[in-house]
Amino acid sequence: MTDHAPPPRWAVVGNPENRRVALFSGAVRDAGQPAPRVVSWADVLREGGAVFAGDEIVRLESPGENIEVDRLLRGADDPTRVEGGARWYAAFTAAVRTLAGGRRLDDADELAVLFDKRRCHRALARAGVPVPQSPTSGGDTPVRGWDDVRALMDAHDMPRVFLKPAHGSSASGVLAVETAGGGRIRAATSVESAQDGRLHNSLRVRRLTREPEVAALVDALAPDGLHVERWWPKASLGDGAADLRVVVVAGRATHAVVRTSRTPMTNLHLGGRRGDLSAAVRAAGPAWTEALRICERAAACFPGTLCVGVDLLPAAGWRRFAVGEVNAFGDLLPGVTGLPGSGAEGLDTYAAQVAAATRRHVQHHPTRNHRAPA
DSSP states (O other): OOTTOOOOEEEEEEOTTSHHHHHHHHHHHHTTOOOOEEEEHHHHHHHTOEEEEEEEEEEEOOOOSOHHHHHHHHSOSOTTBOOOHHHHHHHHHHHHTTEEEEEESSOHHHHHHHTOHHHHHHHHHHTTOOOOOOTTTTSOSOOOSHHHHHHHHHHTTOSEEEEEETTOOTTTTOEEEEEOGGGOEEEEEEEEEOTTSOEEEEEEEEEEOOHHHHHHHHHHHGGGOEEEEEOOOBOEETTEEEEEEEEEETTEEEEEEEEEESSSOOOGGGTOEEOOHHHHHHHHTTHHHHHHHHHHHHHTTOTTOSEEEEEEEEBTTSSOEEEEEEETTOOOOTTOOOOTTSSOTTOOHHHHHHHHHHIIIIISSOOTTOOOOO
16 A cells, blocks of 8 residues: 555455455454455345445455355255255346445456356357366257266267366366266266255265266256366376366466365365375476466456466376366465465465455555545
8 A cells, every 4th residue: 555545445245254254354454454344145135235335345255154145045955955056146146246336356247157167168268278178168058967968978079077067166066977888887976865856965975887876966967057078187196186276366376276186076075185286386397387377367367356266177297287167266275375476475365365456456546535646
C-alpha cells in the first residue's frame, strides 16, 4: 500500500467455521490489515444474495464441508452422497451471481466454466494448453450411460479412460477404467453403492472386475453429467505414480506439491501421499520450467480469477505434461511456502493472495480520498 492509502476492507464468502476461512483471515491480519467481514454461504443461499461495498475486496471460499450448505445446494442431507452434482452446480453458480458489488477476486462466468470439467477442458484445449484427449470436451456429446462410454472408448481407440462427474471434486464419483481383450475390465473408484441403491464416497479405493457392476455404476452417475478422458500415463516417483498441484496466483506459479499413490487416484484422503518436490524437480530437469509455464497458461484462461490450483500430470519420463483439471478452490496447502523465483518466497498460498490482491486493488486503484504524490 502507498503511504496515504487507507487499509483495504476485505470480505470473505465462506463457511465461517471452516479452516479455509480461518487461514485466509489470518493471512489478512498478518499483513497488518483489518480482519475480513465473513458472509456465510448459508445466509447467501437462504437470503438470496449479499451486497458488498464498492471498496471491499471480496473473496469466495469453497462452500464445502458444511452439511446445511450442502443440503441447500445438493438437496441431500448426507455429505457422503455422490449424486446431485448437476443440482449443486446450478444452485452454486446461481448463488455466485446473487453477490453484488465489491472488488471481486473470482469471476462468476469463469467459475461456471471451472466447475464444469467438460467446458474447462474445451477452454484449455482451445488455448493450446496440453490436456488428455477427451471426446466429451465442451459438453456437446451426450453420455447417457455405460453403453455411450463403451461406444466412445471404441470410436476413439481409448482402452483406458478416466470417467469424471462433470461437476465433481475431490475425486468424488471418479472411475479409472481399463479394458483388455476377451472382455476383461477393471475399474478403480472410491464410490460405494448402498443397499438402497444410493451412491456414497468412501475413504478407500476399491477395484471392480465385472462389467455389469461397472455398467450399473456408470449408469447411476450419468444423469449428473460425465466427462470422459484418455488415461494419461503418469510418471512415477518413489513407489507410486505422481502428479502435482500447482497454485497460480495473479498469473504466476507460486506454490506446488507432489502427490503420489499406488492407485490411479492421488488424492490425500484416498491414501495418496505427499511426495518430494525437490525429487520431482530433479526428475523433470530442464522441463520443470515448461511445466510451470503450462500451469500459468492454464490459469491465463481465467484472467478474472486471482488464484487457481492446477492439477498437472507428468508423463512417464518427466518430459511432457498435461493439465488434468483447474480448481477454483485449489489453494488449501497449509504450511507450503512459495517456489524459488516465484515472488512468493516465504509466503503461504493465502499470504501470497493477500499481497497480490492488495497490489491489484489498492495500490493500482486508490480510493477517491487518496491523494496521489506530486
